Amino acid sequence: MTTPISSFSGLNSGIQWANLVDQIIQVEGQPIALLKTRETQQTNRKTQLATYKGLLNTFQTAVTALRTGTGFTSFTTTASGTTAGGRPLFFATAGTGAVASQYQVEVDTLAAAAKIGSTSQTSATTPLNLAGAFTVNGQTVTVVATDALNDIRDKINAVDLGTTASKVSASILTVSGTSNKMILTSDVTGSTGITLADTTGAVLGTLGLLAPGAIVTAGADATFKIDGTDFVRTTNIVADALQGVTLTLQNAEVGSQGTLSVSPSSDGALKAAQAFVDAYNQVMTFIQTQNKPSDTSPAPLFNDGMLRANRSTFSGGMLDIIEGSPANATTGATAGFSLSESGTLSLDASKFSSAFAAGSADLRSLFTTTGTGLDTIATSLTDLVSFGSGLIDSRSTSIDTSVLSMDNHITQLQGQLDRRKAALTAQFVQMETIIGRLQSQGSFLTSQFTPTTLTSSSTRSSP
Secondary structure, X not given: OOOOHHHOOOOOOOOOHHHHHHHHHHHHOHHHHHHHHHHXXXXXXXXXXXXXXXXXXXXXXXXXXXXXXXXXOOEEEEEEOEOOOOOEXXXXXXXXXXXXXXXXXXXXXXOEEEEEEOOOEOOOOOOOOOOEEEEXXXXXXXXXXXXXXXXXXXXXXXOOOOOOOOOEEEEEXXXXXXXXXXXXXXXXXXXXXXXXXXXXXOHHHHOOOOOHHHEEEOOEOEEXXXXXXXXXXXXXXXXXXXXXXXXXXXXXXXXXXXXXXXXXXXXXXXXXXXXXXHHHHHHHHHHHHHOOOOOOOOXXXXXXXXXXXXXXXXXXXXXXXXXOOOOOOOOOOOOOEEEOOOOOEEEOHHHHHHHHHHOHHHHHHHHHOOOOHHHHHHHHHHHHHOOOOOHHHHHHHHHHHHHHHHHHHHHHHHHHHHHHHHHHHHHHHHHHHHHHHHHHHHHHHHHHOOHHHHHHHHHHOOO
């Protein structure tokens, strides 16, 4: 479609009205610009609130670990005792549920995996001309005449897979170029061993696997004593004899005893305390950064009432912990916690470990006793970060509603502004059209009264 010539700005009038229209629209569009600025500010606030919530979630996790005492449930073990030859009898690790105590441990026999060997075969790859079926721990293996020793090995290993695995693996032992033996080994230790049976044919019997002399190693259970009580287990790794303690039996010797000591470890508590300090400082640093004055552009949450209240609550709760209470034999200060003038929390690991050694229960009560500063902090955190109902989520939802409302208002105002621009443009185009017509009429009239026209008229009127 061809643009009418009258729509070109100033073509007839000499007035660049298109620029004038743009300036008018720019001035009248200021409310939209202000709304967009407010939208950006609100979006930035929501982004910073999300960052703050992430820091608070980490802080809440650290607070919970101290408040529930889970950081004080780690234990360490010390194992002593060797065979006459100086080999260790056992070692141990402690986990959840362990209790501080000491035990006498004697290892009489170690658990062993059963192992059975076939008679020697001249080749592992030549067909054995054996056919039939046999079971390995209840799983059926079928052999055909063309199978070599290697093939039988592979078929045995094939039934040692999945949920119904035989728990027996096969391998080939090459003694020499003309001497090859198949070795069956139980995947697990224990006296149950390996159960073999020919069902059709005599493959196992022919290979000598059913003969008494085929046993290389008999499957055996572990037998040991703890404080004089006898135990029998199918494995050398025992996790169900002492609560929270896993024993690993290493060497057996009847009559040789070892001592197992289980004692509280400060490592877990120190790690929990340091995680609390780190999370606390990250939260306080965020609050300080947001409230830092700026001559140019303040932070999105500058002078935010919630952040000011949080800083007061968290620092007040921390002071309660540091000062302790008459009921506490240990205070946060004696446990190595300290607050700097800038509000940064620090932990002296050496003091903390000393307080733990002097009385881990007293140190634990500093954080777990109801009504402490940590309770105050925990309650505040729950109010802040609870999903959906927490203060931060509520504020984020409010921001979303506000931004949506501003979006709708901007759309409405932009529509009005577009119509206003179209109307102004139409008026100026009409003006250009009228001026163009007047200019055409003026040119026509002027052409009617040129000197040539006047001279011709005078000549015709002379006598």
